[in-house]
Amino acid sequence: MAAAIRQPGWYRGAIGLVLGAAFGFFLVxxxxxxxxxxxxxxxxxxxxQxxxxxxxxxxxxxxxxxxxxxxxxxxxxxPTIPEDHSGHxxxxxxxxFKFxxxxxxxxxQYVVTTLFFFLIGGLLALLMRAELAQPGAQIVAANTFNGLFSTHAVVMIFLxxxxxxAGLANYVLPLMIGAPDMAFPRLNALSFWLLPIAGIIFLASFLAPGGSFDAGWTGYAPLSTGAPLGQSFFNIGVQFAGASSIATALNFLVTIITMRAPGMNIxxxxxxxxxxxxxxxxxxGATPFVAGAQFMVFFxxxxxxxxxxxxxxxxxxxxQHIFWFYSHPAVYIMMLPGFGIISEIxxxxxxxxxxxxxxxxxALIGIVVLSYSVxxxxxxxxxxxxxxxxPIMITTLLIAVPTGIKVFSWLGTLFYGKIHTYSTAMLFxxxxxxxxxxxxxxxxQLGMIPLDIHVSDTYFVVAHIHFVLFGGSVFTIFAGIYHWFPKMTGRMYDERLGRIHFWGTVIGTWMAFVPMHWVGMDGMPRRVADYASQYGDWNLLISVSAFVLGAVQLVFLYNMIVSWRFGPKAGNNPWRANSIEWHVSSPPPVFNFDEIPRVVGGPYEYGTPGARHVIMGGEESADVPEPKPTTVTAPS
Amino acid sequence: MTRLPIFKMVLAVIVVGLIQSVVLLQFNWFGQEASTAAKPIDTMMDVTIVLSSFIFAIVCVALGYALYKWRAKPGDESDGLPIHGNTKLEVIWTLIPVMIVLGLGGYSWAVLNDIEKTKADAIHVNAYAQQFAWTFGYPESGNKWSEGEIHVPVDRQIIFDLRAQDVIHSFWVPEWRMKKDAVPGLETDVVVTPNREGTFQLVCAELCGLGHTTMRAKVVVESQAEYDKWVAGLKSEVPEDLLLTPDQYIEKQKQLEEQSSGIEDSGVIETNKPNEQD
Structure with a gap:
């Protein structure tokens, strides 16, 4: 027992937790x-206190x-304890459950933890939709309702x-660039463990006197500066989530810049x-601003x-200036990795x-630059x-251009291809x-000022962000999880259940979020617990669809959990993909590669006979002819 | 490589886009129009609906055609054509969207200038927002005051000067299409020319706390004569505090504080009095 307490781990963690809390309390x-x-x-x-x-x-x-x-x-x-790789x-x-x-x-750890918070955030949304199914107050009081939509947004965005x-990329990215691990593995682990802490702080705010933070996820001052105790939980939770995010980003930057396999130029x-x-x-660049804004409110x-x-x-x-200087780029923080996933799939x-x-x-870099100016x-x-x-309207409208380029290029990728739709990943x-x-x-439309004057702070905005974040980001997350599930677990998920999940999600998304545009344009403001009875029918439809959308996620969970345990063996490369992670076993060996692979071509060399992206260690390089650069022009 | 049936695809885009536009234009999305700003804003919405319908049609037709034409047969393990790109096409789908959005930007700018232009004969009405009620002052009629109900004359430009006492609120009458936040410490205004008589609802559009949902006020648009009569019939005048500009308000609060405390402000907010025994 004494040894267990001296060793890093849960026992020592629990003691540290109590001591830390006691220190803070008695200090005050x-x-x-x-x-x-x-x-x-x-x-x-x-x-x-x-x-x-x-x-x-x-x-x-x-x-x-x-x-x-x-x-x-x-x-x-x-003397540092020599790395015995027991933490690997x-x-x-x-x-x-270890460091x-x-x-x-x-x-x-990231993916499982965040899916857990996805469920929590979803339940909060369903409580909200239950209240909004009918005009009038039925289920929750006004202050609870304000707490529900605030925590729903915060949990979904930050957790x-x-x-x-970050979790998907953590798993896949080092493999993809032929690196044995991230540049800073200990920092990486710390980044992860900051996350459940942030989550517990956010959710613990429900126990605070006065209820959870309820000034919206935007926490506009001065509503937030005078709000009950729960708001401070938000201010502090954001610091942990933000620190996690920044540390991971630094880790990715250093990893991508310095640890690419030989031959992988940009x-x-x-x-x-x-x-x-x-x-x-x-x-x-941007996350320090939200941390700063929340510190200022906190102070x-x-x-x-x-x-x-x-x-x-x-x-x-x-x-608002400081907050949105982070929180608009944050929208792209929540979308760009999804763009990457979609391109791969x-x-x-x-x-x-x-x-x-x-x-x-x-286009990605263009979005980065522009997103700081909108x-x-x-x-x-x-x-x-x-x-x-x-000026801000002009930059806002212009940022649609690189985004449009991406959509058109994905469509262009489909033309003259051999499109396989057996995978749920591709469907998503x-x-x-x-x-x-x-x-x-x-x-x-929201970027055009005269339209925005009318629809800002209405359900039209709610519809827009859910189409972008659910129809956008969450679809790419599902696609990514299905795509790399065989790699991460070594097993195959059930495509039939995947299809049920897919169709339920698509129909639920459209049925729940399309009518939100209509009630918003017609005059229903956002963040209200009650509304004029004329919007009753649409809200009932939205609520029912939201429950369908929520229920169908249980199919996804069942599929993931059962397939992880009992699914058929997937093999190294079930999708016949090119990038490096598919050239190692599923799941990959502890140190990824026995020998660092050598990159000899682009990542998407489909259809060019003999073209290779990578030569894995142990392969005779003599067997691999240098591919001729091929460029075929599309028909005019 | 087979040639694309460009003509048929363009035709399909036009047909789908047209059907979508026609269907979507049947609805009056923004509801009743009751101010001069409503018409240009609603027209702008219609323009974006038509434009979006065609853009959405391009995406759907392209995706649908690709799936119809190049879906792999089960067991087909061959690859698609190794096309890496097409510079001409990429330049086109960069430049055309640039031109479209810049056009939309210019259009928006013009409409914005139009709907915010103030006239010399505009009347000023003050809207005071506080948790969770609206009150209104009529500075051109001896600072008469009304609570929870506002009357304005039809076909006159009104400049609502917005004042917030505590947190941010937002002034929005959906039928007027105009909205502006009332910000504590700032003087903001919103310009509206109501052109339809009737009773409407003023909605607080910015989350302002527990009573946000019910922070509404009645808006009555009536003829000049009725308006004059209504204002003349108002008994109370705007409380002196509300008339202060933000700077004057701050000044007054400071004076009050100094009078009441008598000591210099230490900057620490502390509700519990120091224990004097210690």
Whole structure:
């Protein structure tokens, strides 16, 4: 037992958690008593005796769990424990609950954890839809309702969409570029473990006096600066989720830039790698802004600072500028990795090179650059300087162009291909193109100021973001999970159940989110617990469809869990794909490659006889002729 | 490589796009039009609907044709043609969207200038927002005050000067199509020319707390004569506090604080009084 407590792990983690919480608590109480204040402070924007432990307890847990052991030893000049690779790989399910430094284990941890939060976020949405099925108040009180849509959005954004992409890429990307692991495996593991902490903090806010944070996921000041305690949980949770995101992005950047296999120049990188490179550039640049914005609100709340207090010279609108300077790029953080996934899947299943590969890569970079210049389109009616509106409108409309390039290029990839639709992954990829186009179109409409003046803050906006984030991002996530499931588990999922899930999801998405456009345009504002009875029928349809959409996700879960355990063996390369991860066993060996592979061609060399993307270690390179560069022009 | 049936595909796009446009244009998406801004905004919506219908038709026809024509037969393990791209095509589908969106941008700009243009004879009405109610002042009629109900004359341009007392609210009458946030500490305004008599609802469109859902007010648009009579009949005047500009308001709050506390503001918000025994 004593040894178990000294070893990094759950026992030591639990002790660290308690010690961390106690440290924070007694620090606050002690300092308050020393200053001659009451030990406890229960102003709703205060509660330092709760807030400080909320920050120190997670760090205590992480110290105990072993996240910092190696670094501390090294920093203290002590001999570091030689890496025996016991923290690598997983042979039992328990290994997934360790501070594991294997990118494949971390990838799986990410995907499973985020799917768990996807379910939580979905349940919150269904509670909301149950309330909204009929006009009038039925199920939840107004403050609970405001808490529901706020936590729904926060859980879905910070704990599902953003990190699930990090998880998929964590698993696939090092394999794809022929690297043995991520550049910083310990940082990688730390990034993952910050995530459940953020999730627990967000959800724990339901237990706070005054209920969970309820100022929307946008948390606009001054509503948020005066909100009950739960809002501070949001401010702190975002710091953990944001730190996780930034550390992962740095890791991806260094990995992609320095650890590509010999021969993989940037024009031989698969588009998934390009997509994660672009996403990481956005994350490291933009995420500090949301962290900053939430710190400012936090300081306004508990330290009595006046960043957003107009009575003391604070500027209310500046919150929105700082917040959206992250949160618009965040939309692309939630979309670009999906673009990468779609490119991989469509090319593989259409048996054709991605059409216009270089322009596809450049379009990603174009989106990165432009997305830093469009934030204020969320603020056309917010009372900001009116001169800023037109320039921002122009950049907003222009960002549709690189996005359009991607859609047209995917369609171009299908032409003259051999399109296989037996895989659920491909079905989701094809449906994504159509559904995402709708989200793109309503995005252009929202970018046009006169239309935006009418529909901003209505259900039209709700419809738009759900078409982009559900019809867009979530479809690509499903596609990605189905596509790499055989690689990650070594087993095949059930395509029949996959099809049920696919059709249920597509129909549910359209039935639930299309009518939202209509009620929004007709005058139903967003974030309301009740509405005029004229919108009753459409809302009932939306609610029923939402429940169908929720129910069909259970099929997905069943399929994933049962196939992981009992599915037929998948083999190394069930999709006959080209990229490197498909040239290793399923699941891949602990250290990925015995010998680093050599990249000799582009990633999508379908249809060119003899063309190779990669020569794996152990293959006789003499067997492999250097491919002739082939360029066939499309018919005019 | 077989030639594409370009002509048939273009025809299909036109047919699908037309059907979609015609169907979608049958609906009055934004509801009743009750201000001069409504017409150009609704027309703009129709323009984007037609444009979008054709763009969506291009995507659907291309996808449908590809699936119809090049779907692999079961067991077919061959690859597609190794086409890596087509510069001409890629330039086209970059430049044409650029021109479309720039055109839409210019169009929006023109309409925006149009609907926000103020006239010399516009009347000012103040809208005061606080959790969770609207009140209104009529500065040109002796600062008369109405609570939860606003009357405005038809066919006159009205500049609503928006003031928020606590958090951000948003002024929106769906039938007028115009919206603007009321921001604490800022003076914002929204320009509307109602051109239809009737009773409408003012909706708070920005989440403002527990009562956000029910933060509504009645809007009555009537003839000038009826309006004048209604305003003249108002008993109360706008409370002095609401009349202050944000700067004056801040100044006044500061003075109040100094008078009440007598000590300089330490900057720390603390509700619990220090324990004097210690």
């Amino acid at each position: 109480v002690g300092l308050r008593l020393l200053s001659g204040l009451d030990a406890m402070q229960t102003e709703q924007t205060g509660y330092p 709760v807030i400080v432990p909320l920050i120190t307890a997670p760090f205590g847990f992480l110290f105990g769990f072993g996240a910092f052991d190696y670094w501390f030893r090294w920093a203290a000049g002590k 790989g997983a042979t039992r399910w328990q290994d997934y 594991n430094t294997d990118h494949k284990v971390i990838g799986t 599902f969409i953003i990190p699930v992409f 024009w031989r990188m698969p588009l998934l790698v390009w997509a994660n490179l672009s996403t990481s550039l956005l994350v490291v 306004d709340r508990i330290l009595g600072m006046n960043f957003f207090n107009f009575l003391e010279g604070g500027d209310v609108v500046s919150y 469509i090319s593989t299943h259409a048996r054709k090179p991605v059409f216009g590969y270089r322009l596809m890569a450049l 934030w204020a389109h969320h603020m056309f009616v917010a009372g900001m300087f009116s001169w800023l509106r037109v 990829a094809l449906a994504f193109i159509v559904t995402f186009t709708i989200g793109g179109i309503s995005g252009v």
